[in-house]
Each structure stands twice: as structure tokens, then as C-alpha cells.
Amino acid sequence: RKEVEQDPGPFNVPEGATVAFNCTYSNSASQSFFWYRQDCRKEPKLLMSVYSSGNEDGRFTAQLNRASQYISLLIRDSKLSDSATYLCVVNTGFQKLVFGTGTRLLVSP
Amino acid sequence: SQTIHQWPATLVQPVGSPLSLECTVEGTSNPNLYWYRQAAGRGLQLLFYSVGIGQISSEVPQNLSASRPQDRQFILSSKKLLLSDSGFYLCAWNPQGRNTHNEQFFGPGTRLTVL
Numbered sequence: 018r019k020e021v022e023q024d025p026g027p028f029n030v031p032e033g034a035t036v037a038f039n040c041t042y043s044n045s046a047s048q049s050f051f052w053y054r055q056d057c058r059k060e061p062k063l064l065m066s067v068y069s070s071g072n073e074d075g076r077f078t079a080q081l082n083r084a085s086q087y088i089s090l091l092i093r094d095s096k097l098s099d100s101a102t103y104l105c106v107v108n109t110g111f112q113k114l115v116f117g118t119g120t121r122l123l124v125s126p
Numbered sequence: 127s128q129t130i131h132q133w134p135a136t137l138v139q140p141v142g143s144p145l146s147l148e149c150t151v152e153g154t155s156n157p158n159l160y161w162y163r164q165a166a167g168r169g170l171q172l173l174f175y176s177v178g179i180g181q182i183s184s185e186v187p188q189n190l191s192a193s194r195p196q197d198r199q200f201i202l203s204s205k206k207l208l209l210s211d212s213g214f215y216l217c218a219w220n221p222q223g224r225n226t227h228n229e230q231f232f233g234p235g236t237r238l239t240v241l
Contacts, residue, residue, distance in 0.1 A: 021169075049228065051229060058214075058237070059234070059235070060216055060232040060233060060234055060235050061170070061216075061232050062232070063229055063230075063231065066229055104169075104170075108228045112158060112160075112175050112177070112183075112228065113172070113228075114172070114228060114230060116169040116170040117169055118167075118168060118169040119169070
């Protein structure tokens with residue numbers, strides 16, 4: 018079983034739609050969790066950190082369910098500029114981040 | 127503010143040739159530094175990390191090595207490249223001590239093609 022698993026997509030949604038991605042992780046001792054955004058042929062950029070049950074930043078909401086070992090990312094009112102690959106990332110311990118392979122989002126006009 | 131630089135941006139090298147990729151961080155001192163590789167269609171793989179000058183931890187045995195000759199400089203090297211070394215090489219940093227959650231911040235990357 019992979020340490021971090023994501024649906025690769027792509028998720029094709031129209032502008033203005035709400036879309037949600039899920040991610041599961043296998044290490045129950047994981048301490049913190051992140052969503053990164055990666056545009057094509059670019060470096061990953063930190064989108065959100067998830068330390069407790071979840072947090073919200075504008076149109077983006079991240080939630081953590083430790084009992085079921087999954088993290089979700091909800092994007093409301095999707096914009097064309099939200100098209101990217103979203104990486105689920107888990108901190109499994111000292112200096113160790115484990116990256117999922119990403120979920121691709123395509124927002125169309 | 128902190129800035130991370132990587133060069134070159136793109137590199138095409140023949141099999142068996144040496145490699146040297148450089149990463150530097152500005153605007154901070156004593157950062158943790160990381161090298162990752164992202165192969166086509168795959169997730170990021172941690173290769174090396176460093177918590178200080180001369181301190182290197184290797185995550186995956188392979189024909190690559192890393193060095194940290196200065197506080198804010200991290201170098202990835204190989205004596206002889208393999209075809210399988212092709213990929214997108216990313217350097218990342220985070221501050222020591224205060225950041226217990228380990229968010230990491232990435233440089234622009236070097237895209238390496240080995241022919």
C-alpha cells in the first residue's frame with residue numbers, strides 16, 4: 018500500500034463548480050498534512066497546511082479525519098486559474114514529507 | 127523575504143557524464159535543505175536532506191551524492207549519469223527549530239534529460 022494515495026483524475030469541472038479531492042495516508046503517526054499546488058513543469062507551491070481537524074482559506078477548505086486517515090481539499094467557485102495538479106503531502110516524522118502523485122484538475126469555461 | 131535559486135533550469139547530458147546541480151537560499155540562515163526528484167508521472171522522491179554544513183542524510187541509495195559546503199548552498203552531484211537519472215530535480219528548504227510541522231518551500235527546479 019502506498020504511504021499517500023490520491024485519485025490521479027483528471028477532474029473536469031466548469032467554472033464556478035465546487036470540487037473535492039480526497040487523499041488517504043497509511044502512517045497513523047503522521048503529525049501534519051499539506052496540500053501543494055503544482056502547475057505544469059513548475060515547482061510545487063504550498064497551498065494549505067492542515068494541523069488539526071481542518072482549516073479554510075477563501076475558496077479553499079481542507080479537512081482532516083485522523084480516525085479514517087484521510088485528508089480532503091474542497092475548492093468552491095472554481096476559476097480557470099485553479100487548473101493544476103494538487104499534491105497531498107504528509108509529514109511522517111522528522112524532516113520527512115511524503116508526497117502523493119497528485120490529482121489533476123481542469124477547469125473549463 | 128526568503129528566496130531559493132536553482133541552476134541550471136534545463137540540462138541535457140549524455141549517459142556516463144558527470145552532474146552538478148546547485149541550489150542556494152537567500153534571506154535566512156541555517157536552513158534545512160532538501161533534494162527531491164520527480165520522475166515523469168510520479169510523485170516527489172526525497173533524495174537527500176541536510177540540517178547543517180557538511181551534514182548530509184541520504185534517503186535512497188543510488189549513484190547521486192550531495193554536499194553542503196556553505197550554510198545556504200546545497201549541491202547535487204553524480205560522477206556518471208544513468209538514463210534513469212532523468213527527471214525534475216527540486217531543491218527545498220525550511221527553517222530549523224521554529225517550524226515543527228515541516229512545511230517546505232521549493233526552488234524552480236532543474237529539468238534533467240539523460241540521453
